[in-house]
Amino acid sequence: MSEQFDFLVLGGGIAGLFFALEASKHGQVAVLTKRARVEGATRYAQGGIAAVQADDDSFDAHATDTMNAGVGLCRRKAVEVCVREGPERLRELLDCGVQFSRRADGALDLTREGGHTKRRVAHAADLTGGEIERALLAACDERQNITFFPDSTAVELITLEKVARASGSRANRCLGAYVLRPSGEIETFLSKVTVLATGGAGKVYLYTSNPDTATGDGVAMAYRAGARVANMEFYQFHPTCLFHPHAKSFLISESLRGEGGILRLVNGETFMERYHPMGALAPRDVVARAIDGELKRSGDDCVLLDMTHLPSDYLVGRFPNIYATCKSFGIDMTRAPIPVVPAAHYQCGGVDVDLHGQTSIPNLLAIGECACSGLHGANRLASNSLLEGVVFGHRAALRAASLLSTPLDTAAPSWDPGDAVPSDESVLVSHNWDEIRRLMWNYVGIVRTNKRLHRAHRRLDMLRSEIRDYYWRFNVTRDVIELRNIADVAMLIVDSALRRRESRGLHTTLDYPERDEAMCHDTIVTRGELERPV
Ligand code: SIN
Numbered sequence: 001m002s003e004q005f006d007f008l009v010l011g012g013g014i015a016g017l018f019f020a021l022e023a024s025k026h027g028q029v030a031v032l033t034k035r036a037r038v039e040g041a042t043r044y045a046q047g048g049i050a051a052v053q054a055d056d057d058s059f060d061a062h063a064t065d066t067m068n069a070g071v072g073l074c075r076r077k078a079v080e081v082c083v084r085e086g087p088e089r090l091r092e093l094l095d096c097g098v099q100f101s102r103r104a105d106g107a108l109d110l111t112r113e114g115g116h117t118k119r120r121v122a123h124a125a126d127l128t129g130g131e132i133e134r135a136l137l138a139a140c141d142e143r144q145n146i147t148f149f150p151d152s153t154a155v156e157l158i159t160l161e162k163v164a165r166a167s168g169s170r171a172n173r174c175l176g177a178y179v180l181r182p183s184g185e186i187e188t189f190l191s192k193v194t195v196l197a198t199g200g201a202g203k204v205y206l207y208t209s210n211p212d213t214a215t216g217d218g219v220a221m222a223y224r225a226g227a228r229v230a231n232m233e234f235y236q237f238h239p240t241c242l243f244h245p246h247a248k249s250f251l252i253s254e255s256l257r258g259e260g261g262i263l264r265l266v267n268g269e270t271f272m273e274r275y276h277p278m279g280a281l282a283p284r285d286v287v288a289r290a291i292d293g294e295l296k297r298s299g300d301d302c303v304l305l306d307m308t309h310l311p312s313d314y315l316v317g318r319f320p321n322i323y324a325t326c327k328s329f330g331i332d333m334t335r336a337p338i339p340v341v342p343a344a345h346y347q348c349g350g351v352d353v354d355l356h357g358q359t360s361i362p363n364l365l366a367i368g369e370c371a372c373s374g375l376h377g378a379n380r381l382a383s384n385s386l387l388e389g390v391v392f393g394h395r396a397a398l399r400a401a402s403l404l405s406t407p408l409d410t411a412a413p414s415w416d417p418g419d420a421v422p423s424d425e426s427v428l429v430s431h432n433w434d435e436i437r438r439l440m441w442n443y444v445g446i447v448r449t450n451k452r453l454h455r456a457h458r459r460l461d462m463l464r465s466e467i468r469d470y471y472w473r474f475n476v477t478r479d480v481i482e483l484r485n486i487a488d489v490a491m492l493i494v495d496s497a498l499r500r501r502e503s504r505g506l507h508t509t510l511d512y513p514e515r516d517e518a519m520c521h522d523t524i525v526t527r528g529e530l531e532r533p534v
Contacts, residue, residue: 004408005030005147007400008176008191010154010218013042014129014386015368016197017136018089018393019400021096024145026401030189031140032152032179034478038133040213041199041369042389045129046253046321047113048121049093049386051086054110057118059083066384069115069283070377071505072520073231078374081355082384082391089390090122098135100124112258113382114239115283121383126253126319132386151182153478154217157194157225158412159361172226174364175409180476186415190408193400196222196351196359196366197393201489203482205344206441209238209251215482216489218370222351223488226527228360230372231349232489233496233523234506236380237446238345239263239287242338243302244329249343252305252322254382257281259318262306264337265294271303285379285506288342292446295341304337342446346385348376348506349496352524357396363406365399367392372522378505423474432463433483436490444494448509453498457534460491491530496523498534 006027009016020029033040052062062083067074094100100122101109110119124131140146154177156162161172176190198218202210223229240257242250257263263272263280275290276282282290291303307315312334316323319333326333351359351366353373359366368389375388423429439459443452464487471484500507500523502516 002188002190002414003030004190004410006191006404007193007195008032008189009195009197010177011040011197011199011368011370012037012148013040013197013199013368013389014132014136015389015393016195017133017140018390019195019197019367019397020146021136021139021143022394022397023400024143027145027404029146030149030191031146032149032154032189034153034213035151037148037150038137039211041210042129042386043133044209044211044251045386046126046251047255047383048111048123048128049090049390050116050121050381050383051090051387052083052120053087053108053122054119057120061118062120065116066375066381067377069379069381071379071515073377073505073522075374077355081395082375082387085391085394086387089387089394093132093135093390096135096139098124098132111255112281113254114257114281114287115278115381121255121258123255126255126321129386149179153180153481154178154221155180155186155415155476155481157221157364158188159225160409161226163412173362173406174225175412178415180478180481186417186476188412188414190410190412192406192408193363193365193403195357195396195400196364196370197368198370200347200369201486202344204437204440204486204490204493205445206437207241207249207341208344209241209249210344215486216347217482217485218366219347219350219492220485220488222359222361222364222366223492223525223527225361225364227364228352229350229492229525230352230522231496232347232492232525233500234348234376234378235344235493236284236346236348236506237288237342239284239291239342240305240340241343242326242329243341244331244339247329250325251345252338252340253319254284256305256307256319256322260307260310262309263287263291264304264306265298266300266302266304283379284382288446289508291342302339302341305340306337307333308335308337346380348378348380349523352522355395356399357392358399363403365396367396378507417475418472420473420475423470423477426479428466428470429479429483432467433486436460436463436486440490440493444497446508448497448507450498450509450511453494456494457491457498460487460494463487464491488530492525495525495530495534499523
């Protein structure tokens with residue numbers, strides 16, 4: 001059975017929905033989400049969306065802050081495009097009905113976050129992503145040209161090369177995807193343009209701020225299809241996630257520090273002034289590394305984020321979600337500091353794209369966290385991710401519209417299950433899943449060494465071959481699809497980290513502690529390279 005659309009979007013977060021809204025003016029759009037359509041990382045974004053608004057701000061200042069955070073690896077054009085087009089896209093979000101927080105005079109309330117020299121982050125209290133997702137879904141529901149397919153997981157991209165009717169990247173193009181549907185059947189979705197908007201891969205690490213959907217599907221599928229993948233060594237750890245045995249890595253937004261929060265050791269001492277002139281509002285890589293170092297030195301389990309000097313009414317009104325969640329764990333942030341630790345948060349690399357989201361495979365676009373547009377370089381500036389989602393979602397829709405004359409390839413074969421049978425040993429899936437997340441946390445975390453990376457490489461090599469074997473022998477399930485993707489993404493991170501023989505931004509290694517300007521270039525990996533020794 002096959003479904004046919006002009007545009008096939010994998011993922012229903014901010015980038016995918018913003019793309020869908022613009023693309024639906026030009027053709028029929030299918031949006032696939034792995035779980036309920038609202039479920040994904042966008043919904044959990046707290047801080048906000050960065051865009052120049054204030055009179056004392058400028059495009060130059062936003063660009064400079066972005067490039068400073070990115071430590072030499074941001075692509076200037078991508079930064080300029082995002083910074084300059086951001087305010088117009090923000091207006092379009094307002095037109096879609098997003099209710100951002102406002103000041104008493106009616107103007108947008110702008111907050112600050114790490115690495116920003118100005119207040120430029122628009123927010124909806126501390127539930128910005130949830131409010132954006134709500135408004136975009138409502139806007140999509142008003143468009144007849146957009147069809148949602150929830151509980152539908154892409155298994156693999158279909159390319160001309162794969163169906164063996166062309167060879168070489170020039171003749172290659174993406175034809176759509178094979179998709180596991182709620183019935184358990186794998187259906188063929190054919191499209192003129194396929195768009196990866198699958199988000200990040202935080203689930204590759206044991207501790208993450210990301211929801212369960214963040215399994216790196218877009219990057220893994222694109223890599224297997226032969227697309228260029230860039231800068232996967234730069235995985236961002238958010239400095240402050242709630243430390244509590246029963247909290248599943250709940251994020252404590254950087255905007256708490258933007259509004260005056262103070263980081264302290266458990267003995268009450270402040271420490272960030274020793275690490276950076278911007279103190280607790282330094283770029284994220286600096287703060288996460290500082291906390292990691294202090295915890296290793298002291299042996300403490302966490303540091304503290306102190307808000308108790310700010311008025312209670314203000315805290316409850318400005319951070320209702322964080323206040324209520326902390327309270328549910330017995331922490332009253334108006335009276336006691338919040339225990340926090342760093343956790344995996346954001347994938348700064350991804351499928352390599354141009355300024356319109358075009359990957360190295362024709363008719364395959366990638367946007368949002370799964371793409372490497374060059375905006376983030378070696379470390380993303382806070383609240384630039386929602387911005388990237390709307391700017392590149394819009395630009396990719398314009399590119400997609402220009403590809404409408406591509407014929408649908410209705411001769412693409414259906415999914416071939418081969419000799420697969422129902423699995424008799426699901427324990428392999430849960431065991432390997434745990435092992436990957438733990439080894440990534442222990443060996444490929446905030447501070448790395450060659451020895452640990454090589455150890456991770458060897459383990460992953462073995463695990464990937466076990467998972468491949470299981471994948472071909474048994475019926476495909478969502479758990480197996482996600483495990484296979486997480487294993488491939490883990491290997492992409494390790495392989496890229498081994499290639500970068502310097503410390504820069506989010507990649508810190510004790511073997512090469514200094515920055516090396518000879519290495520100031522993207523790390524590019526393409527199909528087959530993971531199987532070669534680094
Ligand atoms: C936060 O609220 O701290 C997260 C915002 C972001 O990741 O940009």
